[in-house]
Amino acid sequence: MGMRALGSLRRVRHLNCGTFRARLGGPALVSHVVVCEFEHGLALIDSGLGTDDVAHANSRLGVGFRLLLPTLDPAEAAVTQLDAMGFSAADVAHIVLTHMDLDHLGGAADFPSATVHTSAVEQSSATTRTDAAAKVRYRAPQLRAVKNRTSGYSDFPDELFGFAGHMVHDSVCAIPMPGHTAGHCAIAIDDPQRGWLLHAGDAFHHRRAITGQSSGRSISMVETALADDRRQLRENQRRLADLAARTAGPQIFCAHDPVQFRALADSAR
């Protein structure tokens, strides 16, 4: 079923579906998941860590991931938080991913009836690469859970904010933003209360990348270590910084910045 069958977007909420206590110079990091409530069901933008990831962290996430000090709290899983809000797993019909890294894809396993949307480039990198770096970020058990329900798009015929994009719904647009991974996309959401939001995934990791004096000029050590292509990462941070400086531009946030998360979560209550 295509995502347009969900009807119009009614409400947008923000969940943290995975805290990391590796502080990287600030408060604990979050995994920012956007819940889009449509007339006829829900869609998630990214999915954080899932209940199986938390319960079997060493095998699901790999031992190296523990260096980020994930809290591994089952109460943070999207399915648990949605249940507390009165929704069931079956209400989630679609999941639109920024990319297929373990901390963005994991929660999708808890929503077996959801179609998972990602770029065809990301889908093929995640499922066919066998090098050591790919095995750290793309986890086989998570990929198996969405294998027969992943829809990869390869055309970007639409335009939003002057960027090429793929409208998966009139209110949700995937904008290619490679660098962190080859098929990484930022996902724009037309929030009926706030206007356009842009979930930039891991295109940057701290709000200073797109605001203030250092915007677009340097990428951090962590970003460098995790980047598939540093030149593209840097170039896209420049484009995002330019977009953030526009008066009528979208509100831009990344997946892991706790300050950006808190501001949006509080304002959307």
Ligand SMILES: [Zn+2]
């Ligand atoms: Zn991430």
